[in-house]
Structures are given as structure tokens and as C-alpha cells.
Amino acid sequence: MKKTLFLLVVSVIVFSIPSCANKNKDTTQTENTYSGIMPDKDNAGLKLPQGFGALKAAEGLGEARHLAVTKEGDIYVKLSDLKNGKGIYWLHDANGDGKAEQMKGFGNFIGTGIYIKNGYLYASSNTEIFRYKLNEKGEVINQDNSEKIVTGLIDRHQHESKSIVLDDNGNIYVNIGAYSNSCQEKDRTKGSSGRMPCPILDSAGGIWEFKADKLNQTYGVGIRYATGLRNVVGLDWNTDNNTLFVMQHGRDQLHDLFPDLYDSKQSAELPAECMYELKQGANCGWPYIYYDEIQHKKILAPEYGGDGKKTGGEDAIDPVVAFPGHMAPNGLLFYTGNMFPERYKHGAFIAFHGSWNRAPEPQKGFLVAFVPFKGGKPNGDWEIFADGFAGTDVIQSTNDAKHRPCGLAQGPDGSLYVSDDVKGTIYRIIYTGR
Amino acid sequence: MKKPIIIFALIVSCIYLFAQQSSQLQASKARGEKVYEQYCLTCHQKDGGGVPKLNPPLIKTSYVTGDKKKLINWVLKGSTENVLIDGKYYSNNMAAQDYLKDNEIADVLTYIRNSFGNKASAVTPAEVKGVRATIK
Numbered sequence: 001m002k003k004t005l006f007l008l009v010v011s012v013i014v015f016s017i018p019s020c021a022n023k024n025k026d027t028t029q030t031e032n033t034y035s036g037i038m039p040d041k042d043n044a045g046l047k048l049p050q051g052f053g054a055l056k057a058a059e060g061l062g063e064a065r066h067l068a069v070t071k072e073g074d075i076y077v078k079l080s081d082l083k084n085g086k087g088i089y090w091l092h093d094a095n096g097d098g099k100a101e102q103m104k105g106f107g108n109f110i111g112t113g114i115y116i117k118n119g120y121l122y123a124s125s126n127t128e129i130f131r132y133k134l135n136e137k138g139e140v141i142n143q144d145n146s147e148k149i150v151t152g153l154i155d156r157h158q159h160e161s162k163s164i165v166l167d168d169n170g171n172i173y174v175n176i177g178a179y180s181n182s183c184q185e186k187d188r189t190k191g192s193s194g195r196m197p198c199p200i201l202d203s204a205g206g207i208w209e210f211k212a213d214k215l216n217q218t219y220g221v222g223i224r225y226a227t228g229l230r231n232v233v234g235l236d237w238n239t240d241n242n243t244l245f246v247m248q249h250g251r252d253q254l255h256d257l258f259p260d261l262y263d264s265k266q267s268a269e270l271p272a273e274c275m276y277e278l279k280q281g282a283n284c285g286w287p288y289i290y291y292d293e294i295q296h297k298k299i300l301a302p303e304y305g306g307d308g309k310k311t312g313g314e315d316a317i318d319p320v321v322a323f324p325g326h327m328a329p330n331g332l333l334f335y336t337g338n339m340f341p342e343r344y345k346h347g348a349f350i351a352f353h354g355s356w357n358r359a360p361e362p363q364k365g366f367l368v369a370f371v372p373f374k375g376g377k378p379n380g381d382w383e384i385f386a387d388g389f390a391g392t393d394v395i396q397s398t399n400d401a402k403h404r405p406c407g408l409a410q411g412p413d414g415s416l417y418v419s420d421d422v423k424g425t426i427y428r429i430i431y432t433g434r
Numbered sequence: 435m436k437k438p439i440i441i442f443a444l445i446v447s448c449i450y451l452f453a454q455q456s457s458q459l460q461a462s463k464a465r466g467e468k469v470y471e472q473y474c475l476t477c478h479q480k481d482g483g484g485v486p487k488l489n490p491p492l493i494k495t496s497y498v499t500g501d502k503k504k505l506i507n508w509v510l511k512g513s514t515e516n517v518l519i520d521g522k523y524y525s526n527n528m529a530a531q532d533y534l535k536d537n538e539i540a541d542v543l544t545y546i547r548n549s550f551g552n553k554a555s556a557v558t559p560a561e562v563k564g565v566r567a568t569i570k
């Protein structure tokens with residue numbers, strides 16, 4: 001008995017020493033950390049540049065697509081699969097530790113797009129856009145009462161998600177993806193030629209503009225703002241030059257469909273995933289051309305007589321940034337916060353969902369990239385900002401990725417939020433300077 | 435004395451037939467793997483796990499290990515519709531694979547029915563031919 005007591009006392013003393021030391025460290029960490037929020041010990045599993053940390057603000061939301069953060073720091077997440085019958089989740093961190101303790105679902109529709117502007121929460125299904133009035137605390141006043149802003153948008157199985165963003169002049173922009181890979185007579189079928197002209201472009205394959213406060217608008221009143229975009233999931237309004245920027249998902253299967261022109265290695269790299277700056281009326285060239293980031297040229301699509309070398313698309317604009325193929329950019333955000341170091345301000349963060357079309361080569365993406373910008377123009381090469389979402393180094397099959405970045409949002413303190421649509425983790429990336 | 439010999443002969447021929455069948459299955463599966471790599475792997479992935487929300491897995495799905503006619507029919511026709519596959523929807527299109535020969539389809543289906551943890555009977559070229567005739 002005495003012996004046990006002695007051992008107990010000794011072990012209490014021994015174990016309390018390092019924990020004391022830890023405590024000291026914790027307090028200094030708190031002092032250095034913006035708004036007192038601590039990164040998770042393992043930075044939520046992410047690899048980040050020096051001085052940054054990350055925590056999981058929430059977990060288990062399922063298919064968390066895009067997200068929006070209020071001035072008060074509450075988070076709204078749009079889901080592409082209902083969780084407990086709900087398609088939008090409101091997350092609230094009551095005790096200020098950065099982790100959401102309160103979660104409430106509402107809205108019975110699935111979808112991708114969500115955006116806050118002028119006292120409203122806008123959210124999209126795959127065919128419609130709704131909005132909910134917010135109170136002065138950024139909370140939805142009546143969760144059962146939404147206004148339908150846009151209706152009747154095309155959803156034909158493929159590239160069905162609708163992403164949204166608003167400008168400062170009362171307009172809302174929505175992506176309507178092309179329900180096709182490359183506008184062949186028969187989609188994704190070897191030997192099937194490209195349709196000329198591509199009839200899909202009349203009602204899809206572009207960005208449409210609507211009024212942000214008019215009810216029940218459809219194609220008739222909307223403006224086709226930009227065309228020749230196969231599918232856009234990430235988009236944002238750049239307030240430095242008042243322009244819409246989008247990320248296009250480039251076409252798939254160059255090798256599968258044209259094995260004589262492209263080997264599987266070329267097919268994994270090509271075409272580029274492109275960032276476009278869109279002025280009204282812009283044409284980005286899909287399906288007639290794709291952008292080759294190695295030759296730095298617009299190349300005629302093989303369905304339209306191309307051979308991998310012939311150029312085309314004289315009327316199509318060039319991308320402002322070209323990334324390696326198939327990485328699937330699903331989120332775009334221009335950083336306007338004050339938390340991150342100066343070089344990040346005005347720059348673009350891009351959430352890459354990660355590829356599948358690079359097979360049999362290993363997959364790529366599953367990361368958040370950064371491109372420095374000045375005055376609305378890139379002024380440096382793209383770089384990896386946050387990596388490690390997949391949880392494994394080599395990703396042979398897309399399913400191996402434990403998490404896939406999808407949406408981006410900026411918090412009122414300048415934190416960067418990243419959503420994951422595999423398990424529904426919400427990451428919060430902060431700058432601690434350590 | 436004769437009886438045991440007959441029984442012995444029966445057992446031997448059974449084993450022989452079984453072995454032959456399983457080696458036929460193995461050969462078909464090996465050829466099928468090549469077809470899979472060339473025509474299916476990009477979408478359904480090397481491990482047959484598919485791509486979440488986009489391309490369905492081929493692991494123990496009701497299509498892959500279920501009724502052969504239904505499976506052959508699916509692969510010959512492809513799909514551009516919203517189809518519920520074991521409780522989930524997938525949003526990519528699958529092109530009709532009818533350009534493949536009967537024996538290629540038989541091989542690739544034998545391969546997927548006996549890979550990725552699946553175990554199901556082989557598909558024969560004659561079965562593919564039969565289903566193809568009902569489509570055209």
C-alpha cells in the first residue's frame with residue numbers, strides 16, 4: 001500500500017514537470033496568435049508556409065461545398081448532399097476557441113453556391129438561386145422563408161453545380177456548366193466529332209448575370225455575361241479592378257479519345273486548368289480550343305480538327321494564369337484581409353479539389369494554391385499554399401484522398417476557411433508568425 | 435470393383451473441368467485487365483473505387499456482381515441519365531462501349547466481376563452477343 005502511494009506521488013511529480021513546461025509554451029502561443037485562436041497541434045494535418053497554422057473549425061458536415069463567413073464570424077456552408085434533411089448549415093463558435101459548438105441546418109435543397117452580400121445570404125441549388133434575409137447579427141431571420149431569385153437553369157446530369165458571386169452593383173453571376181466534355185455528337189465517345197457550332201453554348205457553358213434583388217428571373221432576362229467556359233466552380237469578384245475572375249475545369253480524356261495524338265502522360269498534364277479575367281462578352285474558347293500550358297498556346301481541340309499543335313481560337317481570350325491539368329479548381333478567393341503578411345494581400349487563393357483524369361498517372365491537386373496579385377494582375381508564379389488535405393503523399397486513385405478542398409472564404413479577422421466535401425471538415429488557416 | 439473406378443473417374447473429370455473453367459476464367463480476367471486499363475480505368479480508377487459524386491465504384495455494386503444481362507446491357511449502352519446506383523447519384527456521363535467486341539466485353543466484365551474484392555461468375559462472348567442482339 002505504502003509503495004503504491006509512493007509511486008503515485010513520484011509519478012505525479014514527474015509527469016507534472018513537462019506539463020508545466022507545456023503550459024508555459026501554450027501561454028506564449030496564445031499571446032502571439034491573432035484573436036487568441038490556437039492552431040491544432042498537428043495544424044489539422046496540413047502543410048503550410050512558415051508562420052501559418054490551421055485548426056479544424058468543424059467536422060462531419062458531409063459534402064461541404066462552398067461556404068461564407070459573416071462579419072460576426074459565423075459560417076454558412078452549402079452541402080451537395082442533405083445532412084439530416086438540410087442543405088445549408090449555420091456554424092457558431094460560442095466560446096471563441098475557433099471551434100463551432102453550435103450547428104443548425106436549414107433549407108431542403110442540395111447545391112454548391114453560397115454568398116453573403118448586402119444583408120442577404122444567397123444560396124444555389126443545381127437549377128435555382130435563393131436568398132435569405134439576415135438580421136444585423138448576420139443570422140437568417142426566417143429559415144423557412146427564402147426568396148427565389150433565379151429559376152429554371154439547366155441541369156443535365158454533368159457539370160450541374162451552380163456557383164455564385166455578387167458584384168457591388170446589385171448583380172449576381174452564376175456559372176452554368178456545359179453538360180458535355182467537348183461538345184461531341186456523342187459525349188466522351190471515341191471517334192465522335194465536335195458539333196459545329198456547339199449548340200450547348202446557347203444555354204450553358206458560360207457565366208450568366210442576373211439582378212440580385214429581382215424574383216423568379218430566368219434565361220429570358222439574364223445576360224450571358226461570358227461564354228466558352230466548359231465548367232466553372234470557383235469564381236470571385238476582384239474588388240481591386242472591379243472584375244469577375246473564374247477558374248475553368250479543362251476538358252478530359254485527350255488520350256482516351258485520341259490515343260494517336262496524345263499519350264497518357266500528355267493527357268495527364270493537358271489541358272491547363274485556367275484562371276480567366278472576364279469582361280462582359282468574353283469568350284474563353286470551349287469547346288473549339290483548349291489552353292496548352294506547356295506550349296503557352298490556344299490549341300485547336302482534336303474534335304474540331306486539331307492535332308495537338310494547330311492553334312485556334314483567335315476570338316478567344318488567354319488565361320491570366322494556367323495550372324497543370326485536371327487539378328479541378330473548385331474555389332477562388334481574392335484575399336483582402338489583414339491577418340496574413342503583406343504579400344498575400346490582393347492575391348488569389350485557389351482550392352484544388354484534386355484530379356481523377358490523370359489516371360493511370362498518379363493524381364494531383366488536393367491543395368490550396370496562391371498567386372500573388374497587384375492591381376488585379378498576377379505579379380508572380382503560382383505556388384502551393386496549403387497541402388496535405390489528402391492525408392497521403394501518393395494518390396493513385398481519387399478515392400484515396402481523405403479530404404478534398406472545395407470552397408474558400410475569408411473570416412472577419414482575415415482567417416482563411418477551406419471546406420472539404422469528402423467528410424465535411426471546415427479548416428481555418430491563421431497566421432501566427434511562428 | 436467397377437464402381438469405385440467410375441466414381442474416381444468422375445471426380446477426376448470434375449476437378450479437370452473445374453480447373454479448366456477456372457483457368458479459362460483466369461485467362462479471360464487477364465485479357466480483361468488490359469481492356470479495363472485502356473477503356474475504363476480513367477473513370478473508374480485503378481482500384482475500381484470510382485470518383486466520389488462523379489463516376490461510381492465497381493466494388494460490390496448491384497450492377498457489377500448482379501444480373502449479367504443487366505450488366506452487359508449497361509456497358510453496351512452507357513448512360514447520360516441520372517441513375518440511382520446503390521443509393522447514390524453520379525454526375526458524369528458514360529459513353530456506350532458498344533465499339534468493343536463481344537469477347538472484349540466478356541473479358542472486361544469477367545475482370546471487374548473478379549477484381550476489387552468482387553467474386554462472381556465469368557461472362558462469355560456468347561452472352562454478350564445475345565444481349566447485343568436485343569439492342570440493335
